[in-house]
Amino acid sequence: MAEIARLTGHREWIDLDFVERERTPESAMALGIQSHVAGLSLSNTVDLLDSLGVQRSRKAVHDWVQKADLQPESGKSPNQIALDETVIRINDQQFWLYAAADPQSNELLHVRLFATATTALTEIFLRELCQKHDVESAVFLVDGAKHLQTALSRAGLRFQIHHHGNRNAVERIFRELKRRTSSFSNCFSHVEPETAENWVQSFARWLNATN
Template sequence: MPEITRLSGNSDWIDLDFVERERTPEPAMKLGIQMYLAGLSLSNTVSALDSLGVERSRKAVHDWVQKADLQPVSGKDPNQVAVDETVIRINDQQFWLYAAANPQTNKLLHLWLFSTTTTALTELFLNELREKHDVESALFLVDGAKHLQTALDRAGLRFQTERHGNRNAIERIFREIKRRTSLFSNCFSHVEPTTAENWLQSFARWHNAPN
């Protein structure tokens, strides 16, 4: 798996301030978080840590990722923003994953899960994006979704319809998310929506991390 080669890269992007009396050495915790977000299952991550002399449970690794509260870094100033949405299943329910990416860097800027898709929720997503990043002068690349175009128009943000080209950046990211969730039978099972969203935010932080 190509993503695993990134495990030798910088891990400073993982903040372990949540650690209080954790008995696991911090380098092992960072490695466990990296391995899980890079594509290993919880079982395989535990096995890899065990081979290094660190015995922890699948729940422990899961909890590390949840407690680290990883998410994309704010304060970016992109020239273009690709925005789209895709369906994510949590248990037996559909959720919509909204995501914005900088197509010039292939980095995720913001993502959020909603239980439905409406113009009002799209406006909320865009407002959160504007709070995190300077996108006022950016050109938004969108598909033919009318509610997205309406929300951008109401927000006074420039946009153009593009089905290929630079907007493919967000499609590539969605394909990777779909590939990862396929490890869970294309569905987050036995978790709360907030847990699934936390994993997706953590995945975004890993995706953006320097090699």
């Protein structure tokens, strides 16, 4: 039960509207969702609930996280956006995690998993980001990746090339994500890509709530 202390705090960010005829108390469900998203394995989350007198299976906890469909909140108006990508393994394949973060608040604005990293997929990511947030006047901070720069130019969005400074915000978030998934060896096993993406988005919602 490593780092149980980090699992304390409010859980109002967890929307349990999906619950229908669920025999588990909502407080226990919220704790289970928070614990797994914060980095506990399904087995350790089940053990934690069992210590509180709530006996549920790993599948039950997994289903709670998936059904909650947690996402970073919309409607932000950042001045700067750190944009980057990193590799996440799902089973024996590599996927690219795209992330946009506000370096001033350290909040994740949008995250997606793609099978590869291309200009076309970056454009899809940016369109979704623009639909969720007011980013037209923001300055995007990127590294030297040409597909990121090309996609931003095509979208008419301003960007600056930064290798350090405020762009480090999204890199810090990537490090936190990889540390949190250490129980998965930074690899999602025996899951579909959609399931892994849902977990990552739930993680983003949790991380924003703890800032």
